[in-house]
Amino acid sequence: xxxxxxIRTQQNLPTILGKGxxxxxQTASGAGKKSDSPxxxxxxxxxxxxxxxxxxxxxxxxxxxxxDLLGGHATDMFTSMLDQELADKIxxxxxxxxxxxxxxxxxxxxxxxxxxxxxxxxxxxIPK
Numbered sequence: 001x002x003x004x005x006x007i008r009t010q011q012n013l014p015t016i017l018g019k020g021x022x023x024x025x026q027t028a029s030g031a032g033k034k035s036d037s038p039x040x041x042x043x044x045x046x047x048x049x050x051x052x053x054x055x056x057x058x059x060x061x062x063x064x065x066x067x068d069l070l071g072g073h074a075t076d077m078f079t080s081m082l083d084q085e086l087a088d089k090i091x092x093x094x095x096x097x098x099x100x101x102x103x104x105x106x107x108x109x110x111x112x113x114x115x116x117x118x119x120x121x122x123x124x125x126i127p128k
Contacts, residue, residue: 047091
């Protein structure tokens with residue numbers, strides 16, 4: 001994994017997650033906004049876990065055979081909304097622990113690396 005891999009992943013985020021999930025995550029992150037609040041970082045970590053859990057639920061649901069009894073666009077929309085709500089509830093409770101681990105690692109990284117150094121390195125590493 002090269003140093004440009006996170007940039008490529010961010011550019012492909014709508015393809016990987018779906019446009020709605022990517023927009024929700026970028027809105028929650030306050031893309032471009034600089035913040036030092038641990039509460040905002042915690043909320044963003046939970047949001048990331050929610051997106052991940054939603055993707056897991058969606059993929060797991062595709063492995064279950066569909067019934068002819070109930071089906072159609074309305075059922076698909078309902079299950080999509082159900083998956084999203086379940087993912088939100090899972091991430092806001094103890095969840096899978098991914099959000100907490102991400103929060104702890106980002107907080108530790110933030111303490112190790114000064115904010116000015118991150119901005120300088122970011123400008124140098126991105127090719128134009």
